[in-house]
Amino acid sequence: MNWIDQVDENSFKPTSITNTLRDSKPMQASVKHMYLALPIYAKLPDFLRKTNYKSPADVDDGPFQYAYNVKETAFDYWAKDPVATDIFNTFMSGVRAGRKNWVHWFPVQDRLISGSSGRDEDVLMVDVGGGRGHDLTTFIKTFPAAKGRYILEDLPVVVDDVHDRISRIEAVKHDFFKEQPIHDARVYFLHHVLHDWPDEDVVKILSQVTKVMKPGYSRVLLGENVLADVDCHIYPTLVDWGMMVLHCGMTRTVGRWKTLCELAGLKFIKYWPPPGDGDGIIEAVLAGDDL
Numbered sequence: 532m533n534w535i536d537q538v539d540e541n542s543f544k545p546t547s548i549t550n551t552l553r554d555s556k557p558m559q560a561s562v563k564h565m566y567l568a569l570p571i572y573a574k575l576p577d578f579l580r581k582t583n584y585k586s587p588a589d590v591d592d593g594p595f596q597y598a599y600n601v602k603e604t605a606f607d608y609w610a611k612d613p614v615a616t617d618i619f620n621t622f623m624s625g626v627r628a629g630r631k632n633w634v635h636w637f638p639v640q641d642r643l644i645s646g647s648s649g650r651d652e653d654v655l656m657v658d659v660g661g662g663r664g665h666d667l668t669t670f671i672k673t674f675p676a677a678k679g680r681y682i683l684e685d686l687p688v689v690v691d692d693v694h695d696r697i698s699r700i701e702a703v704k705h706d707f708f709k710e711q712p713i714h715d716a717r718v719y720f721l722h723h724v725l726h727d728w729p730d731e732d733v734v735k736i737l738s739q740v741t742k743v744m745k746p747g748y749s750r751v752l753l754g755e756n757v758l759a760d761v762d763c764h765i766y767p768t769l770v771d772w773g774m775m776v777l778h779c780g781m782t783r784t785v786g787r788w789k790t791l792c793e794l795a796g797l798k799f800i801k802y803w804p805p806p807g808d809g810d811g812i813i814e815a816v817l818a819g820d821d822l
């Protein structure tokens with residue numbers, strides 16, 4: 532397994548694997564997060580037998596609730612426990628490590644900044660369910676001259692857990708099933724968010740955004756691990772299992788994203804694949820926009 536090196540008969544030393552586990556907070560959080568998921572996988576065969584092998588879609592009564600014997604979503608369950616909240620948020624800051632951040636390969640200047648109002652008082656980007664704001668932070672550092680406001684939205688427990696937010700980011704406590712408070716932003720961004728939910732909830736969440744978008748101006752960007760129609764890479768399929776057991780969610784194909792966008796009142800523009808594996812970007816505008 533290469534977890535320890537034997538130096539001599541009685542002494543051992545850590546390897547690069549154990550050193551990484553010791554020194555990297557996101558790596559430690561990943562292991563702890565996987566540990567939270569293990570009991571669910573253990574009981575999954577039982578759950579699927581009882582539910583006649585249907586794809587789970589009831590977020591209050593899925594594999595997570597069955598394994599933990601609760602009636603709340605994983606997010607609500609973790610929200611009651613500061614340690615679990617910290618583990619999850621740290622894990623989310625680490626999942627993008629080793630991959631190029633989307634702002635470095637998506638044509639941000641061309642698709643987002645160029646057509647924006649260029650006014651300081653207008654909102655350039657809302658990061659819906661943005662966690663600790665790592666995407667907004669990277670965006671701002673990469674495009675410091677872009678004008679406009681940046682809004683980070685998440686559940687109260689997550690917003691309260693953000694300790695090192697840079698000053699240009701305004702944090703708003705918001706439940707994305709409720710009315711979206713920020714109107715007419717240039718970009719509404721949802722990264723690793725919708726794969727946590729079954730189709731019906733995806734449409735509800737997106738519809739709250741659609742209602743406040745400015746015609747001919749606002750865009751929606753979805754950062755998602757997209758499943759290829761054939762010969763799928765192993766990574767999004769593993770994420771697919773993880774999302775199913777934890778949240779009754781899933782990873783989806785481009786075709787399925789197109790359908791969900793349309794159901795929420797959006798026009799699918801394009802899927803931008805990432806370089807290598809990892810999450811790509813789905814770009815959409817309001818249905819009826821001439822783009």
Ligand SMILES: C[S@@+](CC[C@H](N)C(=O)[O-])C[C@H]1O[C@@H](n2cnc3c(N)ncnc32)[C@H](O)[C@@H]1O
Nearest residue numbers: 606623660661662685686689705706707722723
């Ligand atoms: C998988 S994380 C993604 C976080 C961040 N966008 C990222 O890419 O790291 C999903 C986020 O959705 C948030 N969330 C879950 N339910 C929510 C709700 N009802 N309203 C707002 N945010 C919610 C969680 O707190 C979490 O931060």
